[in-house]
Each structure stands twice: as C-alpha cells, then as structure tokens.
Amino acid sequence: MASIEPIYDTNWSDMPDDIKLECIGKMKFTERLSLRCTAKAERSLVDSQKIKFTSGRFEGNHDFLGFELSRDNECEFWMRSKDLNKGLELVKYVKKIGLFESLTFSSIYFRSFEEEFFNDDELFTVKHIKFNEFDINQVVIALRKMKNGVESIKIESALSDDIGQILAISHVQNVPYWHITECRCTNSLHKVAQMWIDKNSTVGSTFQASMYEDGWNSFEEFLDQFDDRIISKSDKRTRIRTNNPDRHILLERGVDDVITIDNFTQFYRLMVISADLGESEYDDNCKEWICKIYPGMHVYDW
The missing domain is CATH 1.20.1280 (Monooxygenase)
Incomplete structure (x- = not known):
C-alpha cells in the first residue's frame, strides 16, 4: 500500500x-x-x-538573456528577457541553489561579459559543461566560476588562440575528459600533454580535438616537442613516457577506412595510460571516439 x-x-x-x-x-x-x-x-x-537540474542552458547577446532549466529531462523553466538586470539577478539565484548534471553556455556576447554575467561570488555546481560559440576569454571566465567536481568539458568553438589560459585552470587540469572542436591551435596537443606531465595526471585523463587543415601540423609538432620521450610511433599513434614510470601518454590519430590521413578534418585523441598497457590492447575503434566529438558524424552513414 x-x-x-x-x-x-x-x-x-x-x-x-x-x-x-x-x-x-x-x-x-x-x-x-x-x-x-x-x-x-x-x-x-x-x-x-538546493535543487537538482538534469540540464541547463544559458544564451544571449547585447539585447537579451535567455535560459532554460530542465528536471528529469523535462523543461521546468524557460525565460528570455530584454531586462538584463532582472535576468542576471535570476542567474545569481540559479547559481546559488542549482546542482546541474549538465550546463550549456551558448552565444553569450555581452560587451562586458565578465562584469555582467559572472561578477559575483557565487559558483556554478555542474558535472558536464558545454560551450557553444564562445571565445577563449569567455571560456576562461566561465570555467573560473565553477565549483570543483567537473567531469567533462566540451568546447564547441573554433579556438585559434593559445590555450595556455585554459590549461592554467584547475578544472581543466583535473577533468577526466574534455575536447575542443575545430581547434586551430597547432600546439594544443603537446601543451596538454606537457600539462599532464607537470601535474602527474591520473590514468584515464583524456583530451580530444578536431582540426581543419590549419591544425594538420599538430601531430608533427607533438613528435618534435617530445622527441626524447618517444617510446613508439607510427602514422596513427605515438606513445611517450612521462616523469612517472607508471604512466605513459598516448596520442592517436583518428584514421580508419572512412577517415583517412588526408581527410580535410583530422581527429586526435590524447590519453594518460598505464605503462603496463600493451600495444595489443589499443582500441582500434576510432569511430566511437570520433563520434563523441561529432555525434552526428554522417560520413559513417554513407
């Protein structure tokens, strides 16, 4: 009963x-x-x-601020306001009480973004963060307003600036998984790897990136940067040692029967692995992790 x-x-x-x-x-x-x-x-x-949200989404420009809050995968609150002060006051309350499973920031182009959207002491509590159409400065500002415990970061923006600012943030240093789509910073792969080496990052830490032709040299730059650390290398993979004898770093290029080495878009996965992992244990299914960056990768349906 x-x-x-x-x-x-x-x-x-x-x-x-x-x-x-x-x-x-x-x-x-x-x-x-x-x-x-x-x-x-x-x-x-x-x-x-506190109140738990399965997802949240914030977006806006100079003229409006909008956000959507969902619980149990159903929209519970939606607002689109031209009164920015009213909207920002509500954002402060949401930051204070919200526990987010996932949170997306999209197309927020305020003239003084940091002052208007994040100029208070409250921090977001969120596991999975996604940025759409954000520049690198906005990404840095937003990440600094997150509490510890972030499990994944997805940056869906064509970043061409040096990612050193992002790598200096503790959330990025400790996050188990993060990726950048259309990354145009050719030194991103070796900079992430160097950060992992310096921080003695845990096994399983993963960074993925998709790059157009202006990022094709990333693989070669990685080889040059870590020439004295290389354990094994091929056109598809490179494995390097870290300062910790128990951990290596593996760089993989997403290449298979569909995505070739000459493909316009190149895909890379960087991981901290156990030094005991044998080459026979490598995962050859790059389709699975490529589709994590591009869930709608239609080329595999042709």
Whole structure:
C-alpha cells in the first residue's frame, strides 16, 4: 500500500521551519520563485535549499538573456528577457541553489561579459559543461566560476588562440575528459600533454580535438616537442613516457577506412595510460571516439 503524505490543517505562516523546508524540497522551480517573493524570511528558507537540474542552458547577446532549466529531462523553466538586470539577478539565484548534471553556455556576447554575467561570488555546481560559440576569454571566465567536481568539458568553438589560459585552470587540469572542436591551435596537443606531465595526471585523463587543415601540423609538432620521450610511433599513434614510470601518454590519430590521413578534418585523441598497457590492447575503434566529438558524424552513414 502506497504511503500517504501527511496533511497539515494550518496556515503556511504557522508551520515550523523544518516542515516548510520539507515542502520547499518538493516544489518546482517556479513555485520556489513565487514563495521567495513573499517575505524576507521565506526567501532565506527557499535560498537554503538546493535543487537538482538534469540540464541547463544559458544564451544571449547585447539585447537579451535567455535560459532554460530542465528536471528529469523535462523543461521546468524557460525565460528570455530584454531586462538584463532582472535576468542576471535570476542567474545569481540559479547559481546559488542549482546542482546541474549538465550546463550549456551558448552565444553569450555581452560587451562586458565578465562584469555582467559572472561578477559575483557565487559558483556554478555542474558535472558536464558545454560551450557553444564562445571565445577563449569567455571560456576562461566561465570555467573560473565553477565549483570543483567537473567531469567533462566540451568546447564547441573554433579556438585559434593559445590555450595556455585554459590549461592554467584547475578544472581543466583535473577533468577526466574534455575536447575542443575545430581547434586551430597547432600546439594544443603537446601543451596538454606537457600539462599532464607537470601535474602527474591520473590514468584515464583524456583530451580530444578536431582540426581543419590549419591544425594538420599538430601531430608533427607533438613528435618534435617530445622527441626524447618517444617510446613508439607510427602514422596513427605515438606513445611517450612521462616523469612517472607508471604512466605513459598516448596520442592517436583518428584514421580508419572512412577517415583517412588526408581527410580535410583530422581527429586526435590524447590519453594518460598505464605503462603496463600493451600495444595489443589499443582500441582500434576510432569511430566511437570520433563520434563523441561529432555525434552526428554522417560520413559513417554513407
């Protein structure tokens, strides 16, 4: 027999705080917004309760700010406001109480992005972050406003600037997986590897990148940079030693019967691996990890 929730025959104002908090925990986001507008005491109670979101999305430009919040994979709140002050005030509240499984930042082109969107002490709590159409400075600003515990970072932007700023951020140094699509920084592969060497990064750390012709030299630059560390190399893979005898770094080029070495777009995967991993244990299914960068890689359907 299903349990029956207790019914309290009393006014909200007469309820003890512990009962109010239990009620708030069952409220939807819009209901919490309404309640926190009733009185200062109620606002404090509402703001003390975290709320889990399966996903969130923020976007905007000089004229509007919009965001969408979903719980249990259903949209629970959507807003698109030309009143930036109102929108930014709500963003601060979302940062304070939101626990995000995934969060996407898309096309935010404010004139003073860092002042308008991230100029407060609150931090986002999120596991998986995605950036669409962000420049490198915006990515850096946003990542600095994340709490520890980020599990993946996806940068869906054509970054041509040096990624040194990104590599200096602790989230990037410790994240298990991250990638950049259309990366135009030819030294990105060896810079990520050097960061892993310096930080003694854990086995399983993975970086992936897709590059057009202006990034084709990345593989060769990697070989030149780590010439004295190379354990084995081929057209498809290069393995280097780190300062830790238990760990190596493996660079793979995504090449198979469909994606060739002369393909206009080149795909790379960089991983920290165990020094005990044998070459016979390498994963030859590059289609799987290429599609992690480009889920809709239609070339495999031809």
